Amino acid sequence: MSQRKFFIILGILFFMTAGLFFGERVQIVVGRTGQKIGSMLASPLLIVTSVSRSQSLRETADTLTVENEALKGEIKALQKTSLLARGPQIRETRVFSSYPFNHRNLLMIDRGVDEGFKTGWGVAVERSLLLGKIIEVFPHTSRVQTIFDADMTLPVKIGAQKIDALLVGGRIPQLTLIEKDASIFPGDEVYSSGSNFPYGLRVGEVLELLPESGSAFQEASLKIPYDAGNLDTVFVFIL
Template structure:
């Protein structure tokens, strides 16, 4: 028997075998192939919200990656020094991002270095918005950054995304998530801790806004 006849015989046997398979097998195969091509209509609304906030096109097209100098054993968290500067077109006043999260503001740019004021600096502040309700709040920096001036009856909950709303940065950069809100001393506003998904002592690189 020639090679071509063997191949044709094999294909015929496979075809006959497929005729006797139950429909559930074909449904399962279709499910596997369709899984990786889900349309936006099938993605839950909350996941779309996360994508819109945390994957901002601005964070891809106007940023450059720079290493962070060590200040061991002091490990100051309020300021970081990066190894990129004016010669790399780093933008003074621009955003500094770590692993997709806004961590601070570029406050000084020299030829080959840049100083970043982080959210752990007590003098750092930033207008932000919280959750799907887009509730306004003011982020105040410090050892434990907090969200202040939240309207007392605002529709927010622990775990809601917190993102930038300042005109100094591109709108919608992820900052963290909201903790449990409590009524402030004025009884007019609420406050909540800002929950961060990183350890500041682990920062070895940053994405810096460029011109």
């Protein structure tokens, strides 16, 4: 056998065996190490970006401090009416890898069947912001579909009037099937009403109403208060 044939056969065998037999372990090791190496390699870029963003960040920090105080009050009020009051079991888990292609927006987390994880469980950012749900479980890892995935849909309610809508995932998630005569405004809170998640879990807020397209319903875009690209840990709701 020539060296070149040996080399290509070795490559194919490696591709198949690494994926089939060692895939998950390799993914965990590569993922964890990759996060560190990825951060290291991307750090020069992040420094440049952070300099340009520092001014606007300082301004938003002041606003956020005020908002934070207001939110604390709102959480207390919500706890009296929502499942959060009963304290659903939440488990913190690490995000070790994200889907490498842009047509899906999925995350891999480092807990799976062996740790009791199941499909359908809700996943949140900072315990109170809905991120997505587990769609597939492996022995030590789970795949999470986020609200940034085009295949994600989620029943939600908008504002104090609890107007029904359907969240459709995407790079900029959209609120659809909002009744034509419903009054919604930019800044209105959007929270989950699906059965897979604790009722009243915050998703984001209305960003802007989208131009009417002749449909019988209104549509709006959704503002998400976090950067999905910088998630290190997430919280899983055990149902």
